[in-house]
Amino acid sequence: MRRLAPIELLLAALCLWAGWYHTPAGALVRTAGAWIFRTHSTARPLLAYYGAGVYQPHAAPPPLLTAPVPPAQALGYGAWATAEHLGTPAALSARIKALAARLDGVDEAAMLALFCGEEPARYALTRAQDEDGSPRLEDLARALPPRSADCIAQASQALAQAGAYALAWPLPESIRITSPFGMREHPVLGIRRLHAGVDLGTAVGTPVRATAAGVVRRASSDGVNGRILVLDHGRGVTTMYCHNDELLVQDGEHVRRGQVISYSGNTGRSSGPHLHYQLDLGGQAVDPLRYRAGHPRISSAGAAD
Numbered sequence: 001m002r003r004l005a006p007i008e009l010l011l012a013a014l015c016l017w018a019g020w021y022h023t024p025a026g027a028l029v030r031t032a033g034a035w036i037f038r039t040h041s042t043a044r045p046l047l048a049y050y051g052a053g054v055y056q057p058h059a060a061p062p063p064l065l066t067a068p069v070p071p072a073q074a075l076g077y078g079a080w081a082t083a084e085h086l087g088t089p090a091a092l093s094a095r096i097k098a099l100a101a102r103l104d105g106v107d108e109a110a111m112l113a114l115f116c117g118e119e120p121a122r123y124a125l126t127r128a129q130d131e132d133g134s135p136r137l138e139d140l141a142r143a144l145p146p147r148s149a150d151c152i153a154q155a156s157q158a159l160a161q162a163g164a165y166a167l168a169w170p171l172p173e174s175i176r177i178t179s180p181f182g183m184r185e186h187p188v189l190g191i192r193r194l195h196a197g198v199d200l201g202t203a204v205g206t207p208v209r210a211t212a213a214g215v216v217r218r219a220s221s222d223g224v225n226g227r228i229l230v231l232d233h234g235r236g237v238t239t240m241y242c243h244n245d246e247l248l249v250q251d252g253e254h255v256r257r258g259q260v261i262s263y264s265g266n267t268g269r270s271s272g273p274h275l276h277y278q279l280d281l282g283g284q285a286v287d288p289l290r291y292r293a294g295h296p297r298i299s300s301a302g303a304a305d
């Protein structure tokens with residue numbers, strides 16, 4: 001038997017290493033090994049990649065609304081939903097308005113001041129304005145030290161929730177909800193999973209309206225969502241409209257609040273004509289009805305996805 005050349009040994013070692021660290025089988029073996037020997041494993045990210053699509057429901061839904069949200073108080077409601085102990089939505093709204101008046105009318109800076117203090121917010125605003133005319137929270141946050149990470153995260157959450165409170169509705173409110181947000185038996189697949197939006201049972205061809213001004217991030221079609229639109233409203237707020245019959249806007253287009261953006265339909269994986277409307281805050285799906293008081297919650301059998 002001839003001896004293995006060093007280069008062959010090296011290649012064999014390389015194959016073993018690649019198999020161990022860069023294949024799903026290797027990841028499974030490492031996970032099993034870590035489980036048996038109770039040791040830490042770095043296999044999780046790879047396994048998560050191959051088993052993608054595991055949704056976690058939102059950790060802390062906002063408090064229940066007792067009255068409709070006046071549009072002018074949306075920022076106050078966003079702060080209240082993030083830190084209820086700070087005060088009532090009306091009181092917080094007044095505080096944010098006063099802060100904004102002292103911070104060049106920049107709402108982002110006012111929200112930052114509420115959670116991180118007025119001095120840091122003013123400093124961040126001065127720094128950010130040197131670079132750009134209209135600072136976003138990300139621009140302001142860059143000027144603050146790492147220890148501010150927690151209060152910046154709260155300000156960002158409050159702004160996103162304020163955006164959610166300010167949203168309009170994509171269809172007339174009289175159109176019934178045929179499947180609400182939450183865990184459910186999937187109407188087509190028959191398995192239990194999170195329904196990440198609300199289904200509104202409506203005839204094909206019903207005009208669908210943008211729930212806030214924004215930019216079209218996606219206008220396309222696939223086998224699951226059918227003809228789909230994704231709007232980016234800024235501050236971490238996006239809305240999604242699925243199963244449309246016809247899209248009226250294109251990728252990158254700016255839309256106004258209330259603008260007709262599509263005609264509803266029955267495309268993709270759907271059990272009948274309806275609109276799947278979804279609200280994401282910071283990339284996480286939330287129940288849009290938690291941000292609307294007194295919305296008719298008529299939920300019964302009907303078209304869903």
Ligand SMILES: [Zn+2]
Pocket residue numbers: 179195197198199275276277304305
């Ligand atoms: Zn749906």
